[in-house]
Amino acid sequence: MSSIKNNIAQHYRITYEAYSKFANGINRCGTIPEVIEGLKLHLKYLLNFHVIKMLFQQEDQFLFLSIFRDNVSYSMIEEQSLLLYEQELLKNGVPIKTFEIPQEILKHKIKPSQLQNAELWAWSFQKNERKVLVSLVADELTPFAYGDVEILKLVTDCLEAKFQEIFLKNKLAERSTSLARAYQTIKDQNGKIREIVENQKEIIEERTREIVKKNEKLLHISALNAHNVREPLSRIQGITQLLEVFDDKTCREELFPKLYSSVEEMDVVLKEVIEMASHELVKLKAEKV
Amino acid sequence: MNPIYLIDDQPIANFITRKLLEIEGYTQNIKDFTNPLEAFEIVENEQDDALIFLDLNMPEMSGWEFLEKMKSRGIFHRTVILTSSTSELDHEKAENYPWVIEYVVKPLNKQKFTSLANNLQQKQL
Numbered sequence: 001m002s003s004i005k006n007n008i009a010q011h012y013r014i015t016y017e018a019y020s021k022f023a024n025g026i027n028r029c030g031t032i033p034e035v036i037e038g039l040k041l042h043l044k045y046l047l048n049f050h051v052i053k054m055l056f057q058q059e060d061q062f063l064f065l066s067i068f069r070d071n072v073s074y075s076m077i078e079e080q081s082l083l084l085y086e087q088e089l090l091k092n093g094v095p096i097k098t099f100e101i102p103q104e105i106l107k108h109k110i111k112p113s114q115l116q117n118a119e120l121w122a123w124s125f126q127k128n129e130r131k132v133l134v135s136l137v138a139d140e141l142t143p144f145a146y147g148d149v150e151i152l153k154l155v156t157d158c159l160e161a162k163f164q165e166i167f168l169k170n171k172l173a174e175r176s177t178s179l180a181r182a183y184q185t186i187k188d189q190n191g192k193i194r195e196i197v198e199n200q201k202e203i204i205e206e207r208t209r210e211i212v213k214k215n216e217k218l219l220h221i222s223a224l225n226a227h228n229v230r231e232p233l234s235r236i237q238g239i240t241q242l243l244e245v246f247d248d249k250t251c252r253e254e255l256f257p258k259l260y261s262s263v264e265e266m267d268v269v270l271k272e273v274i275e276m277a278s279h280e281l282v283k284l285k286a287e288k289v
Numbered sequence: 290m291n292p293i294y295l296i297d298d299q300p301i302a303n304f305i306t307r308k309l310l311e312i313e314g315y316t317q318n319i320k321d322f323t324n325p326l327e328a329f330e331i332v333e334n335e336q337d338d339a340l341i342f343l344d345l346n347m348p349e350m351s352g353w354e355f356l357e358k359m360k361s362r363g364i365f366h367r368t369v370i371l372t373s374s375t376s377e378l379d380h381e382k383a384e385n386y387p388w389v390i391e392y393v394v395k396p397l398n399k400q401k402f403t404s405l406a407n408n409l410q411q412k413q414l
Contacts (some may be wrong), residue, residue: 246308
């Protein structure tokens with residue numbers, strides 16, 4: 001042991017190896033629980049401590065990480081839940097080293113009576129706009145020294161980077177979920193639009209059918225009318241043919257009266273046709289409205 | 290002379306046909322009807338080879354119905370359709386009745402009648 005203490009180069013090499021293992025372990029993690037498992041495994045080889053409390057700023061909240069021996073827990077907390085000294089630290093960033101240890105730090109973990117000259121160390125590290133508050137309790141039995149700050153900072157950086165990665169990943173997943181939801185909504189609405197268009201098409205087809213039917217009806221009426229008109233006309237034509245052939249007496253007594261009555265009849269038919277046509281027109285106009 | 294039947298709901302139409310027949314020299318054995326139902330009863334019992342002038346548009350019975358009835362009774366007197374309908378469809382429909390020898394659109398004038406009479410003579414009236 002004493003040979004290692006005396007050999008600073010060797011000491012650093014061992015520390016570097018332990019950190020390298022820690023960093024590799026953390027790097028492989030994809031979720032916070034995995035990170036916690038990594039912490040349980042490796043942290044004890046890097047630092048002496050009783051309790052560590054870390055607060056990673058995440059937008060307007062803090063990821064609260066509590067480490068006591070092999071017990072590691074985490075939760076999200078609001079800024080107003082920070083202890084008084086932590087709020088001070090957040091504001092002024094001045095590191096703390098004190099024997100006055102707030103009750104809350106040790107609560108449910110270790111009794112003050114089990115510690116010998118325990119000290120609270122606290123720092124505010126800043127990285128990319130995000131602050132990390134680190135509190136550490138150590139005592140004479142498990143001493144923490146200034147020389148350990150550098151390694152604690154490295155640990156903090158590594159964790160901060162990993163948590164940031166996890167948060168961004170979660171955010172991305174959330175985004176893609178909401179994108180997928182938006183896509184689904186668009187798809188649904190497209191379906192609705194298609195339905196409406198389909199419906200419109202049907203209406204148009206129906207209207208077209210109605211119009212075709214009306215046209216047919218009108219054509220039928222006009223053909224019927226033409227036929228009705230043509231009938232007395234053909235008689236008039238027939239009689240006028242005969243006029244050329246027969247003598248005056250026959251013409252006067254037989255043909256003319258028939259000619260007059262046919263002309264009369266044609267007039268009646270024409271009047272009927274006109275009336276019927278205007279009646280149909282009025283009806284069509286009414287249907288259009 | 291073979292009997293000639295004129296069937297048209299308009300008496301004047303029958304009159305015109307009769308006069309035109311007169312001009313061509315047909316004056317005897319001509320019967321005219323304004324009601325096709327009555328006409329059919331007589332035509333049905335006609336023993337000789339008759340010639341029928343048939344209108345299409347009649348209220349009691351259309352010319353088509355008259356032709357169908359002839360078909361169902363197996364009576365095939367030569368028939369001339371004489372109509373004021375200019376419809377091409379009617380003309381085509383007439384082809385379904387082989388004993389219909391002519392389809393004439395009214396008015397039946399002297400010219401049309403002469404060529405019809407010539408046709409009839411060639412087919413031995």
